Amino acid sequence: MNPPTPRAAEIGARVEVFVRELVVPYERDPRRDAHGPSDAMVAELRQLARAAGVLTPHILADGTHLTQRETAYVLCLSGLSPLGPAALNTAAPDEGNMYLLGKVGSAEQKRRFLDPMVRGEVRSAFFMTEPAEEGGAGSDPSMMQTTAVLDGNHWVVNGRKAFITGAQGAGLGIVMAKSADGACMFLIDLPDPAITIERVLDTIDSSMPGGHAVVRIDHLRVPADQMLGHSGEGFRYAQVRLAPARLSHCMRWLGACIRAHEIATDYACRRRAFGKLLIDHEGVGFQLADNLIDLKQAERMIDWCAGVLDAGEAGGIESSMTKVAVSEALMRVVDRCVQVMGGTGVTGDTIVEQVFREIRAFRIYDGPSEVHRWSLAKHIKRTWKERA
Structure with missing residues (x-):
């Protein structure tokens, strides 16, 4: 790809060198299971990326985001190794969650939830898809069955989720549920005793730390100020x-x-x-x-x-x-x-x-x-x- 701007060219050059010279040798590192690389290996790679100045390269020091065309150039280079996105903190679901929080989150939510992600200190999960055998939401999110009920200054969330990437080992999550107003999103700290990982699915892919899990949410209490945006706008x-x-x-x-x-x-x-x-x-x-x-x-x-x-x-x-x-x-x-x-x-x-x-x-x-x-x-x- 051709760099769209000098800024993207400079960042991309450093990312490519890092991936080819430091990440590629880790492709033979045995610290992984059938679902993806271990968190210990990811943490080690992120420390190397931090030292090289390429951790979370699509988000600048002042918190601004590269343009989408610049991001395309940089993220393409981060993908030169299947381990590259996890190492550089450009992987799903974290990259998408960072983008969403940057657009919708309050100042306090960004400080508490976004900043640790940008620093590469925690992984996140996005809880949207639900088990097909229960008629839950998949490609059609309007079928969502996970519920959210207001109880004082907390929301109480109940439901099951499936194919939740990275839930195993995540430090925070974004949970989609349905209130009386419609779909909602909630920011949560993980692990939480109300959230049980029933199993990590055996899937064909193996690049994402934590794999893809089936999760039960049983009377999860979320403070009202941890709703992302407004009720019904999820x-x-x-x-x-x-x-x-x-x-x-x-x-x-x-x-x-x-x-x-x-x-x-x-x-x-x-x-x-x-x-x-x-x-x-x-x-x-x-x-x-x-x-x-x-x-x-x-x-x-x-x-x-x-x-x-x-x-x-x-x-x-x-x-x-x-x-x-x-x-x-x-x-x-x-x-x-x-x-x-x-x-x-x-x-x-x-x-x-x-x-x-x-x-x-x-x-x-x-x-x-x-x-x-x-x-x-x-x-x-x-x-x-x-x-x-």
């Missing part, structure tokens, strides 16, 4: 968070697929078969050529959507288009990388196999392609009616 706040969060997922995974393409290219330019290098066989060379096309198209979609957000637009339609186009393009890219590398591509000898798994999950997280296409189709129909 869905509006969710949109503040979700469009940029969809885009930042695209940014990070673009970086990972650029790295996978580098690894596959190196393999094809060194490995010989049937009398010549793999790259000289059209069946291989053409796949890598198609990778370049898909990577460039993904980059341009991200840049376009980031520009829409920077212009002050909500970006819901644009982020849906970008999420579908980029996730599917990156799936093609990393699938070709696996194919080019043959047996080596499905082993843990390189990160290519992991990136393949992560991108497959990414096509579902933050809304599967089918939901975004359905939303776009509704937009097409609505626009037609307005013009008819």
